[in-house]
Amino acid sequence: MSVHFSDRLSSRLRSVQAVVAFTGAGISAESGVPTFRGKEGIWKAMRPEELASMDAFLRDPSLVWGWYSQRRAIIQSVQPNDGHRALVEMEALFGGLPVITQNIDNLHRRAGSSTVHELHGNIERNYCLRCGAMAGAEVLLKEGRPTCVRCGGLVRPDVVWFGELLPEDAWDASLHAAGSADLFLSIGTSGIVYPAASLPLHAKRSGAFLVEINPEPTPLTSSADEFLQGSAGTVLPALAALARRVRGEASEEGGKNHP
Numbered sequence: 001m002s003v004h005f006s007d008r009l010s011s012r013l014r015s016v017q018a019v020v021a022f023t024g025a026g027i028s029a030e031s032g033v034p035t036f037r038g039k040e041g042i043w044k045a046m047r048p049e050e051l052a053s054m055d056a057f058l059r060d061p062s063l064v065w066g067w068y069s070q071r072r073a074i075i076q077s078v079q080p081n082d083g084h085r086a087l088v089e090m091e092a093l094f095g096g097l098p099v100i101t102q103n104i105d106n107l108h109r110r111a112g113s114s115t116v117h118e119l120h121g122n123i124e125r126n127y128c129l130r131c132g133a134m135a136g137a138e139v140l141l142k143e144g145r146p147t148c149v150r151c152g153g154l155v156r157p158d159v160v161w162f163g164e165l166l167p168e169d170a171w172d173a174s175l176h177a178a179g180s181a182d183l184f185l186s187i188g189t190s191g192i193v194y195p196a197a198s199l200p201l202h203a204k205r206s207g208a209f210l211v212e213i214n215p216e217p218t219p220l221t222s223s224a225d226e227f228l229q230g231s232a233g234t235v236l237p238a239l240a241a242l243a244r245r246v247r248g249e250a251s252e253e254g255g256k257n258h259p
């Protein structure tokens with residue numbers, strides 16, 4: 001499938017210095033990780049608003065832990081896809097490409113992106129609500145309840161639930177990256193969960209050219225400078241190929257001026 005890019009985007013790609021990617025569940029969909037919402041979302045029977053909160057966890061720790069266990073098993077069995085890899089390729093082309101992700105699946109790091117700001121935590125980490133100890137996989141299940149091996153307290157995944165603050169370091173770094181971007185790519189997110197969803201418009205207001213990549217329009221689409229309708233696994237490799245072409249041409253032209 002060929003992807004159409006405007007001349008405006010091509011000339012931006014040629015001259016940009018700071019490119020930043022902002023990703024949501026859609027970039028991992030082609031790896032086999034289900035999204036939350038949208039056509040491919042398979043958690044419709046269990047809406048994230050009903051499971052991803054402290055109230056839900058305290059009401060039924062086994063149910064919420066079970067949801068995360070199921071998702072952890074999926075995530076551990078899949079691989080990064082062409083979309084994740086294209087961002088790594090563009091990182092090399094642009095001399096850096098911070099990835100701000102809402103995903104907890106680690107796939108950007110596994111693909112090789114070197115700067116990843118995780119806004120909503122990471123499913124590989126857990127911590128005890130009573131003693132604060134961090135835990136990896138070493139969590140006891142007592143009648144389905146995740147229990148701390150040190151103190152017997154309740155263990156939760158180290159992710160950000162509704163009503164909780166985002167990790168300060170990741171948020172500050174993301175605000176800074178978005179505010180300094182020349183080109184901001186919003187990829188595979190429904191753009192409805194705040195404060196993460198404010199980043200594309202923050203980037204645009206700070207002067208970035210805003211590109212959205214998604215098979216479906218979202219509330220962000222009307223504000224995007226360019227909407228590339230399609231899947232991340234198709235559009236991002238095509239964008240990387242275009243960047244390679246125009247940056248290659250740009251450096252050859254530059255070379256002509258410097259004998």
Ligand code: BJW
Nearest residue numbers: 024025026036037038102162163188189190193194231232
């Ligand atoms: C493809 C594709 C392909 C498919 N290629 N694309 C009222 C108004 C405004 C805000 C609020 C409000 N009431 C409450 C709030 C605040 C709340 C919020 O935003 N709620 C909204 C839902 C209304 N936010 C919070 O509570 C946040 N904290 C906060 O605000 O703190 C301040 C505060 C403190 C105290 C009290 C009150 C406020 C925290 C939000 C945490 C969100 N956590 C989750 C779970 C994380 C852990 C986990 O994974 O389990 O984060 S919820 C879930 O949604 C997850 C995701 O990161 C997040 C966003 O979802 P995402 O990534 O966009 O996925 P989808 O499924 O929605 O979209 C996928 C997209 O991909 C679709 O568009 C597809 O088309 C597309 N796609 N295939 C490319 N191949």
Ligand code: ZN
Nearest residue numbers: 128131148151
């Ligand atoms: Zn403990």
